[in-house]
Amino acid sequence: MFSGLMDTILLVLQDKRLLIAILVAVCAAGTLVMFAMPYLEGSNLSKRMNAVAIERAKIRTRERERAARGDGIALKRTPAAAIQNLVEGLDLKRWLGTDTARTKLILAGFRNPSAMTTFLFFRMVMPIALLVVSFFYVFIVLKLDYPLLVKVAICLVAAGIGLKLPEIYLNNATSKRQLSIRRAWPDAMDLLLICVESGMSIEHAFRRVAGEIGTASIPLAEELTLTTAGLSYLPDRRIAYENLNNRTGLESIKSVSTALIQAERYGTPLGTALRVLAQENRDMRMMEAEKKAAALPPM
Secondary structure, three states, rough: HHHHHHHHHHHHHHHHHHHHHHHHHHHHHHHHHHHHHHHHHHHHHHHHHHHHHHHHHHHHHHHHHHHHHHOOOOOOOOOOOHHHHHHOOOOOHHHHOOHHHHHHHHOOOOOOOOOOHHHHHHHHHHHHHHEEEHHHHHHHHHHOOHHHHHHHHHHHHHHHHHHHHHHHHHHHHHHHHEEEEEEHHHHHHHHHHHHHHHHOOOOOOOOOHHHHHHHOOOHHHHHHHHHHHHHHHOOOOOOOHHHHHHHHHOOHHHHHHHHHHHHHHHHOOOOHHHHHHHHHHHHHHHHHHHHHHHHHOOO
């Protein structure tokens, strides 16, 4: 009975028409999800902002505990115990870790300390999974009429792709997140300038802008909210501005962070600096729009 079931499964997998139909269905479903995501993303705003509020509470608790104990131990959330033990037991950070992994995780929006453990876990699992799947298809399902070395090479290439998949995912997540922040940043600068010139402190201005800009860019709203928390609870306000720059990796935000640090250190007028930077951001956005318009074909 079991052998008959396996024969049926193999016959189904060898049916090229069925495989093509499944592939078309998956592509169609992926296309629908891609077009539906912008409409579904707005409903996640409250959830994401609640997560930021929790992060802000953790920063407050962590700094209070540091002050009470006098050390640098911070609160940490740990992933599943099994994954944690596996990563630590096999010392995956030594074998699969990269020098820029932590930076890439932060730029992609994964600030949780357990994100590194999850990243290392998937860097171990994905090559094994693709190696097994490719071996199954090459040697059992398709039974390719190639030399043994060629078939082994195909399996090894699949394993290599699996090793790179987590990094590819991080790069795509970082690009998407930075694009969202970059598009909304000029509007955020205008709002920040209005708030500062109306007499608000920089903390209240960041908080107000975060609430307004959330409909245009949830990642930017998260970053501004975390910066507000850092300004309130970190011992050195300069660290909060530097963290904002490190979490985004954008030159436009780096220039604003530098201006805010100089204003804190030397007491220079903040409104003047923000007005100049806001104008520069508007000019950059106009240049990008003109560049895209020039690349369009003539009518």
